[in-house]
Amino acid sequence: MPAAPWDIVAVCGGDEVKFGVKKLEERVKGCKDWMRELGVSSETTIVAVPDPFGEDANRKSGIVGSGGAALNAVLHVAEMLSSRMSSGNIIPSVFHQSRVAVLLCGASESITGSLLGKAFSPLPLGPPETMTTGGITNAELLLLSLSRMVDSAPAVWVCSTDWLIHTPGGFASPFSADRLGDVTALAFIGPESVAHNHGIYKIASDNTITDILYKPGNNTPHDVAFNGQVLVVAPIVRFSPKSAECFLSLYVKVPFDACTYYGSDSSSVPGRLNLFLDVLMSLTTKGKIDYVSKSDSTTQDKRWSCLPLQARQTLVRTFSGLTLKAAIPSFPPMFWAYPQTAKQWCISVLSLINAVRTDSRIYEEGSQQPNKLVFRSDISPTAIIGNHTILHSCEVGHGAVIQDGCYLYHQTIIAGEKVESGTFRGYADVLDKNTSYHNELKWVEELNCQIDLNQIRTVLTNGENINVTPALERLSRCTVVKIEKVLSTLDEILLDVPLAKVGRVLHITADYLAACAYGKGGLRSGPARNSKWLPAIKAMQRWDKSHEGKSVWVKELAKERKNWLETPELLIRAARHYEGAAAVITAICVDSASTFIEYTEAEKPVMNEWITCTSPARIDLSGGWTDTPPVSYETGGRVVNIAIAVGGEQPLKASARLIPELILKLRTDTGISITCSTLESLADFNTPQAPAAILKAAFIALNIVCLTSDQSLEDQLRRFGGGIEVKTSSTLPVGSGLGGSSILGGVLLKAIGLACSRDYDLNSLVHAVLRLEQLLTSGGGWQDQVGGFYPNMKCCSSAASLPLKVETTQIHVRPGFLRTLSSHMLLVYTGRARLARNLLQGVLRRWAARLPEVVSTVEDLRANGEKLIKAIEDEDIPLIGESIKTYWEQKKLVAGCGVEPLVVATALREWDEHIHGSTLGGAGGGGFMLLVTKKPNIAETLKKITFEGSADMSFYDMQIDEIGLNVTRGGNEV
DSSP states (O other), X not given: OOSSOOSEEEEEESTHHHHHHHHHHHHHHHOHHHHHHTTOOTTOEEEEEEOTTTTOTTSOTTTTHHHHHHHHHHHHHHHHHHHHTTOSSOOGGGGGGOEEEEEEOOOSSOTTSOTTHHHHSBOSOSOHHHHTTTSOBHHHHHHHHHHTTOOSSOEEEEEETTSEEEOOTTOOOSOOGGGOOSEEEEEEEEEGGGGGTSEEEEEOTTSXXXXXXXXXXXXXXXXXXXXXXXXXXXXXEEEOHHHHHHHHGGGGSTTGGGGSHHHHTTTOOOOOOOIIIIIIGGGSTTIIIIITTOSSOSSSOTTTOOOOHHHHHHHHHHTTTOOEEEEOOOSSOOEEEOOOSHHHHHHHHHHHTTOOOOOOSEEOTTOOOSSOEEESOEEOTTOEEOTTOEEESOEEOTTOEEOTTOEEESSOEETTEEOOSSOOOOOOOOSOTTOOOOHHHHHHHHHHHHHHHXXXXXXXXXXXXXXXXXXXXXXXXXXXXXXXHHHHHHHHHHHHSOHHHHHHHHHHHHHHHHHTTTTOSSOXXXXXXXXGGHHHHHHHHTOOSOHHHHHHHHHHHHHHHGGGOSXXXXXXXXXXXXXXXXXXXXXXXXXXXXXXXXXXXXXXXXXXXXXXXXXXEEEEEEOTTTTSTTHHHHTOEEEEEEEEEETTBOOEEEEEEEESSSSEEEEETTSOEEEEOSGGGGGGGGOTTSTTHHHHHHHHHTTSOOTTOSSOHHHHHHTTTSEEEEEEEEOSOTTOSSOHHHHHHXXXXXXXXXXXXXXXXXXXXXXXXXXXXXXXXXXXXXHHHHHHHSOSXXXXXXXXXXXXXXXXXXXXXXXXXXXXXXXXXXXXXXXXXXXXXXXXXXXXXHHHTTOHHHHHHHHHHHHHHHHHHHHHHTTOHHHHHHHHHHHHHHHHHHHOTTSSOHHHHHHHHHTGGGEEEEEESTTOSSSEEEXXXXXXXXXXXXXXXXXXXXXXXXXXXXXXXXXOSEEEEOOSOO
8 A cells, every 4th residue: 555645646648638537536436445555545636737739739749748748747736736825826845745646648649549548548457346447547557556666755756658567566666765866767677678769877886877878779888788787767757845846947947938838828839858868867967067068969869859058058057966866676576568569569468467479360260268469350250259358450250259358459340330449438427417496596596696796897897995706706606697697797897997997807807717717727827828819919909999999809808718618727727818918908007107208319329339237236125016017006106115236236237339230139148149130030029038038128118119110120220320239137146036127127228228329317217117017028016127226215106097107206314324224234045036937917816806905905015114214214223124024024915825935934033033124025935035133244143043944045245225227338348
């Protein structure tokens, strides 16, 4: 018996896995003892994870590769586990408390002849209670083998169902605790001939895997083979919680994000990732050197590992410091086979049940031997087929007797009629179609639903701060009012409300779609750029704000929506796209800030001379989230923050220069270098993951370039006397929480403007960055750029109205107190980059729903700012710390759980006696933490306090910046 049941079993593949998962769920109900032996109980969640691009008929199934499929499954599982913890965002540490099995199913075209593929083709094995439904499946056989290997420790096990594997009773698990690495791969001992068609491992004396060789054939090195045997790459890999967390982090890194359904819903080109030759290779001793040192693939077969050099380097960095070991079974031996043809499949199945192999051409009259494989044969009408015989591609004459337990595979014909491949029962209809409610109860339910719909209409039309979530949940459970009726009512409301209220109605529609998923289908937050929704989104972007124009895109949304109502997964993804539509409306509202973007004519730049703009970072002290649209223009925003130098320098920099060629040259400090000579080369500006997207969007935000113009890029640039070359750099880590991306956008706009003889003042730049971020579809508020552009401490605000206008007031503080306060402030990098990629979506969703705790907290955020300003003016450091501590608690209430990593909570407990207060920068979830200390300059004291995770933390020199955005000219190189 297994040590403990699985928390989640995720089955990945094409559409066939949905049917396979249904069969496993039936087994849990009907064959409890058998499934318990497999580690599957009624508490286990069995989930189908479709190929991320599988729903598109124009894309080949399995295009993302084994590693991509595993990453997509791990992402799905992380979302499910995080959702169980009531988080709207992924909590990377969820694998530290969970046991997860990921079953990878190959392409739906199967050598078994069954549409269900290798994973769910029936096998003539199993306990009696399974035989009535065709015996067990290969997926069950694999789970049985896993149950005899695993312990009760949390881990993620990734396994391929393309193999046949069986572990006998009394099996000694090779995955004992003393043999485990951070990642542990099963390895079979096999003959050297296997190397001709398969991968093999090279290991050190402690079982550390030093290299992976793919189909080396006769070139197998002598130090890999021993006594004619090699270590065969097997289909089971164990990820410890730490390594699973690292693996999960790939979903936010280019190009691996395109291997997941995030890529599909972002209209990305599918990526490909191989579990063994990419992921495991990056963990090997040799791979860490050779894998990233060659510009081309390190394998002989380029189909399997075709990642560019930069992607391979990302893999090595991601798994840096982790170990990879081999788990080698000893005794008793395991049965394993990797059948790649129909005949090999049948022979492997017979070998598995110790059957005699045969390949008859004619099955003679009167034959009734059991346990035979009959392959491509004509069977006499008077023949008797013995028990447990496998018929593959046979034609059985009328009158032949087929005894119990026979298996019919792949186009077997009986009496002239083709028989469905495999023994598979249909599913009974569990609904009682004759059940009906008394008319009175039905009338009451209809009345209650209509009351809920009327309440929703009133709240949304009047813009009231009332939470309609309970009404939406009641409507989702209503049995007499169909989902289409509720959705059409919401469409009617959408047509009736003015622009400023449209976004909330779209959010509420998304909430209702998600409610109809009944807590299933994954996290609410995620990408929303699936190509099927783009016609509706483009209609919104072209909207002229007329009622007729609104009617067009409302109908387009409804037309596509009807295709996404079938399953919880589709409902959740439809909800995301309605939130994406709400983001388009927000962008239209924010674009009203363009009214306040002005420039003056600047001196014409010297050809080839660099103009460099730098800016400090910012740390927010109160009011964050109130600056975020639509909150900032629906209820008004008020933020207090400070500009800070990090490590003694301004960390954000952009340089631009005028060049003779009428082109755009775009460079970043991450190694991206792009030359744009046509308008088409700028078209992906609104895809944040696209190379140099922010640089492309900057030219459009300033109207330097217009993509819809009849003029070519060359003609548009000629107005400015030449082309433009730009370069950006940042010394802040990704996900720092210090406003880096917004501030970098601002210095970029400033540099480009000056290179085009335009000088934008700070107020114009603040509003221009708002427009830039909406073009990028990354959203965001205005406090980051205000915090970086303006020096020292300041209070910034916006009114509850459109057009959106930001006003900034400096908080006057004695220079002596600024230095004193700086000595009481410490900037600590938590060692955790912010993985909450969709944190903003979650906050906007909670605000649109007008959850009472969010509405009251937004009011408290503004009030706390007044308290903080008074403390600053009174030079009261303890009260400043207390206000910042309150602010952090408020930010956690707005954003929900998951924004305070475990290591941060631990650190704050350990440091409590030394600090007045603290906050994570920006939204939270990772990045930098600001401490207000009771004594000045105590970094060394805190460094001596150790706890789990403290080694990953680092202390940075921080000073309150008194310069703000800075411009320098000169030089031909940057």
